[in-house]
Amino acid sequence: MSDSLVTLIVIFVLAMFVGFEVITKVPSLLHTPLMSGSNAISGITAVGAIVVAGGGATTLAAVLGFLAVVMAMINVVGGYLVTDRMLQMFKKKPDDK
């Protein structure tokens, strides 16, 4: 097992702990926005998709990369916007309508 792989695993495990610490503090009130928001974050795969789509390897790789970029961007943009839409509704005092 290479050193670089060990580094990656260390990063992964520590990040899991950070995740547990941060997310247990989210109240059940906000669990739906938590899901859509963390979902948007998982669209970070867009980064991998961009590298693949722009790598200029073969046509097949470019097509796969293109599809990956489309999916990841739906995930990112849709996730953040819908989370924002939900969060703006949570208010302490009702609006006067």
Next chain:
Amino acid sequence: MRALLQLAYLVAAACFIIGLRRLSSPATARSGNLISAVGMLIAIVVTLLDQRVVSFQWIILGGLLGAALGAWMARAVKMTAMPQMVAVLNGFGGGASALVAAAEWHRLVQPLQSFPLDTEISIYASTLIGWVTLTGSFVAFAKLQGLLPGQPVLFRGQHAINLLLVLAILGMSGFLLASGTEPSVFIALNVAAFVLGVLLVIPIGGADMPVVISLLNSYSGLAAAAAGFVIGNHGLIITGALVGASGIILTNIMCKAMNRSLANVLFGGVGATASGPGAAGKGGTARETNAEDAAALLAYAQAVVIVPGYGLAVAQAQHQARELADLLAKRGVDVKYGIHPVAGRMPGHMNVLLAEANVPYDKLCDMDSINPQFERTDVVVVVGANDVVNPAARSSPGSPLYGMPILDVDKAANVIFLKRSLNPGFAGVDNELFYNEKTSMLFGDAKESLTKLVGEVKQL
């Protein structure tokens, strides 16, 4: 340059963590989401500067198309349909990870070199998790949307087929690791993972969807982390781990709230035998009430708790519920909402619906804070909920619900059920509370019943 990129990803990951941290309060949550989005923007922009990226036409085309579709979906979706929306977004995240893995595999086998073992393992892991997330999420979407039956779809030998598929996937991965670069085997691996996702979710019933969606949420994070291992990107790994942790925590909370193990939810097929013993029609006579009497009871109460369930979401009655609460509040009644963790089809579903109807969030009480208050409550209005208020969960050890934490509405002085019929809830268990002397039933569609109640209270 490469170090600089990794540092930029670290900044992005820090933004995500801060964003999640700020979700601990509704007051800071919106700005947290913005910070998180800025982190994402940083990550994407620096990736475009990566020297491995040499052509931009596919990226720009795909980026614009994806962003437009995502923005349209986020705008168009109804709050009641949020579980479906999250399922779909999840699925796309997983699919993207699987495609990245496939493209990397294709690139690495091109010059027919032997590629590093750890990269190869990561590729197969990413392929498996990615496709399972994609197809599993879309089956969940179809069930929630009513395109597929909400009941569990069970057939003979289901578990055996799933097991065979898993073994086949492991076998093919092992074959590829040992000997090589056969494209047909890699394609078969992808197909098997694709099918597995469908088969894993299809036997799970509609009311168990909060668990499934949380679990798929976790998978989409793990898929991203696996893709990070494939391309050696720290940002992806950290982020994937965060999302993975979030999904695991939510899955755990949902399972606890249903008093079931994860294995039981995934393989139990609960709800398939809903007509078992204890179904509707037993246990005595329920007292029916009308809107006029119910309105009078509510209007002269001091403390009222509204308990919403999935029926409220189906009838889209959140606005009428708030209207009734406002009218009562004007008369000096103290109105709160008691929300069970698994009410609805995803974690926190009811809170979002009521927030949409402009209910201030300090009126939305979770189970632990509302339960001690029921003894001092004059009237509880249960709107389209059933199993989560069934006292059998406390009192009858033989019941499938036994041990599940419930809202103790039977401790209040009066209970009004707004329900279509006396039919049992998803668990197929009769609710003895229907036949309790302090209970009255107001039959009908939740929205219509609430509208009638509003009308009657206005006349008082």
